[in-house]
Amino acid sequence: MQFMKIITTIQQLQDIRKSINSSVGFVPTMGALHDGHISLIKQAREQNDILIVSIFVNPTQFLKGEDLSTYPSKNEADIKICELAGVDYLFMPNINTMYTQDEIGITAPIIRGAVLEGYNRPGHFDGVLQIVLKLFNLVSPTNAYFGKKDAQQLALIKQMVANLYLQINIIECEIIRDSDGLALSSRNVYLSEQERKIALNISKSLRVATKLILQGQYNIDTITNEMQSILEDTKIEYIKIVSRDFTYIKEVQLQNTIILVATKVGTTRLIDNLWI
Secondary structure, eight states, X not given: OOOOEEEOSHHHHHHHHHTOOSOEEEEEEOSOOOHHHHHHHHHHHHHOXXXXXXXXXXXXXXXXXXXXXXXXXXXXXXXXXXXXXXXXXXXXXXXXXXXXXXXXXXOOOTTTTSSTHHHHSTXXXXXXXXXXXXXXXXXXXXEEEEETTXXXXXXXXXXXXXXXXXXXXXXXXXXXXXTTSOBOOGGGGGOOHHHHHHHHHHHHHHHHHHHHHHTTOOBHHHHHHHHHHHTTTSEEEEEEEEETTSOOOSBOOTTSEEEEEXXXXXXXXXXXXXXX
């Protein structure tokens, strides 16, 4: 059994990567690992010879006033989780390792990068794509694993890989929920007991949408209105029904639709979605 090695420098990672001649699975994270992350790590462990996980809270994807300074950090617990999950190499750089003072940036696409999350958090996806590209160039993974919960992020990363001709397979992984139905997120720890009860209406609204569609209701306005009524105790940012490539559709299209929700419960911003 190989013991996990913790890497903190670019040179260490590059030297290790040069020595690997077999398949590499990669799971990039911002830490505060939960069962959603663990599901990605387990799938990557099963499908690759070598497994690399990164933990880095990326500042360029946070907007002014967001929770960069208070983002959950559980390094000791995260290290233990990775060890138990069979990670070979854990990359834990600091900000000065990953960024210089005068950086070349990357810009999210004008259409898909400027709607929904991109509209509500302008510049967010620029930062996401910048750090993911850096990590891809360092790790050169065979397969990289991302959850469907961040559906728009997933779509943009897949587009970046295609547009920049990166030789990486992007593996889509299912949303993992707690026993009460709440989609797992590192930010769930911000919720009070009462706020968590209210947050359960997010997954409830998606279940109602599922029921309507199973009954043959494909009208987007009807589905959206039903979801809004369930989420009235939250601060809705958007409820949108789009195609899986994030373009406008007139009605639900089976096997080609995503229903997306972004809302605040108290001060905590939560997202969730349903793939139809």
